[in-house]
Amino acid sequence: MRLCDYAKEINLKSRKIIEILNKHGYDIKSHLTEIGEDLIADFEKLKDFHSIDIDERKINVLIVTTEALPFVRETGLADVMGSLPKELTKHNIEVSVVLPKYGLIPEHYQSEMTFIKRFNVKVGEKDVYCGVETLKHNRVNYYFIENEFYFNRxxxxxxxxxxxxxxxxxxxxxxxxxxxxxxxxxxxxxxWYTGMIPLMYNVDYCFKEGYEEIRTIFTIHNIENQGRFDQSILTKACGVSDDYYADGTTRMNNHVNFLKTAIVTSDYVTTVSPTYAKEIQESHNGGGLHDIISFRDCKLKGIMNGINYDTYNPETDQNIFFNFTKDSIEKKVENKLSLQDLLGLPPDETIPLIGMVTPINEQRGMELLINSFDALMNLGVQLVILGRGETQYEDFFTEMEEVYPEQFQAVLSVNNELAHKIYASSDLILMPSRFEPCGLSQMIAMRYGTIPVVREIGGLKDCIVPYNEYNMTGNGFGFRNYDPDEMIDILNYAVTIFKRQDHWHNIMQSAMNCDFSWDHSAMEYVKLYKQVLNY
Incomplete structure (x- = not known):
């Protein structure tokens, strides 16, 4: 609670108090006569409150998302929303999360929910039913917005x-x-799915009792996903005047743009890595919003995501063939041989095994892979790809399985257990992304001693220190340009280092010693919350 909020709560004349505080600082007792001796007791309460150490005050945060583990997942957003709220509770943050109550949420979670409220919501001229249900999971309060027409799909x-x-x-x-x-x-x-909330709040709620002085923070997970719609959506669905289209607040390229609206109307904007925060201010990386984001640079911060160290733990992971630690890293080879056998590749610990766990689309660098596939196979490696995606890429990989049956396998599905096996068994993980806001695969791979080969962009650049064979430092390999020749060159170098076992053992140890847990990221969010609240 801020000072002026408390003043209101105890029925002080807050305007006069603020005037005196601004004039005299917080040593206000000598000025009490200016507003009446009858307020002495209340001022003592106010003084006592202000003397509380800031770090002891619990900040109450509502996280709004469209997916979160363990309830529902379609993108990496669910992984973030499944881990960050729980981690924030360890840092004196009172966290609640709200998301739609999808019909896809497993029945055993739905049966644990408690119905707490029903009301109507204005969608243009329509009054639309809304229910609210709740449950507590991992010390976090979850609220579920229920409407079967919208969310039972x-x-x-x-x-x-x-x-x-x-x-x-x-x-x-x-x-x-x-x-x-x-x-x-x-x-x-x-x-973008939550992008209208800051504008709706500023226009319709901020002056209402019970809504005063709430701050809004908006996180961009992918600048390419913007939520573009016809202008009519403002009045027909959002309940927002066309004036906010005319003045440019919601307008981008003759469409209503939910993402732009959030960027210009929220109190602060974050994204999911420091490098990506810089990249989205460039014309070729900003999705057309680079000038707007650059204008708000003083209210922009990049905070890396983390990974769940309980889920991805080579010592306890039940999804891998053999458990191991950095002190028993030789057991990683047993995982490799088992994966090769499982997928029908010749088991051979001397052949570098490259893994990819990825959506199969243009963003993740599939064009680079297609244009250099023969050259990659000529390096004498084996490649395993797990994922689903665009048909033209899937068809290509199916064809390549027949051309290189002893070197290449593509498993065109989403399979969590196999993903863990690939992370734990591969020697290298390849991430040649065209753009990558944060990336999680490189962090997961290093947890298992699997070495990333990445394009140096976004969160990949923030995580990977290129290996230096002369002083034996670094945790991976990187190439800069979106160029197939550059990718093959750095893969060839990685294969060369792989064959030098003293170097390879060293780089695996460096990777496993990295800390990509959520603890550091959560602390950065706590600092930001305090900054936004002027604590």
Whole structure:
């Protein structure tokens, strides 16, 4: 609670108090006569409150997301939202999370939810039913916005009425606060689906009782996903005047843009790595929003995501063939031989095994891989790809399995158990992304002593220190340009280092000694929360 909030709570004349505080600092007792001796006791309360150490005050944060583990997952956002809230609770943050109640949420979680409220939400001229249910998981309060028409569907995204669907969700989140008597200090929003909340709050809620002085933070997880819709969505679904289109607040290239709206109306903007925060201010990386983001540079911060060290732990992971630690790293070879056998590749510990666990699309560098595939096979490596994606790439990999049956296997599916096996068994993990806001695979791989070969962009650049064979430092290999020849050159160098076992053992140890847990990231968010609240 801020000082002026407390003043209001104890019925002080806050305008006069603030005037005196501004004039005289916090040594205010000598000035009490200016506003009346009858307020002495209340000022003592105020003074006592202000003397509390800031670090002892619990900040109340509501995180708004469209997916979160363990409830529902379609993208990497769910991994982040499954880990960050729990980690924040360890740092004196009172965390709640709100997301849609999808029909895809497993029944055993739905059965644990408690219904707490129902009300109607305005979607244009329509009054639309909204229910709120809750459950507690890992010390975090979860709220679920229920509406079967919008959320009981086969997929989370890519619906024809997606703009209306998430306009409803955004308005429902704000309406929910008053209905359940909950006031957070900060609303922390994630990706374009939540992008109308800052504008809706500023226009319709910030002056209402119970909504005062809430701060909004918006996190960009991928600048390419922006939520573009026809202008009519403002009045037909968002309940926002066309004036905010005319003045440019919501307008981008003759469309309403949810992401732009959030960037210009929230109190602070974050993204998921320091390098990506710089890249999205460049014309070729900013998705057309680079000038707007650059203008808000003083209110922009890049904070790396982390990974769950309980889920990805080579010592205890039940999904891998053999458990190991950095002190028993020789057992990693047993995992490699087992994976080769499982996938029908000739088991041979001397052949470098490259893994890729990735969506199979253009963003993840599939064009680079296709244009250099023969050259890659000529390095004498084996390559395993796990993932689903665009048909033209899947068809190419299916064909390459027949051309290189002893070197290449593509498993065109999403398989969590096999993903863990690939991370634990491969020698190298390849990430040739065209752009990569943060990336998690490189962190997971290093947890298992698997060495990343990455394009030096976004979070990949922030994680990887290129290996230096002369002083034997570094934790991976990187190439700069989106160029197949550069990629093959650095892979050839990595294969050369692989064959020098003293160097390879050293780089595996360096990788496993890295700390990509959520603890550091959570501390950075706590610092930001305090900054935004002027604590």
């Amino acid at each position: 086969d997929t989370l995204y890519d619906h024809k009425d997606e703009g209306e669907m998430f306009a409803f969700f955004d308005r429902a989140v704000l309406e929910m606060l008053n209905k359940i008597n909950y006031k957070p200090d900060i609303i922390h929003l994630n990706d």
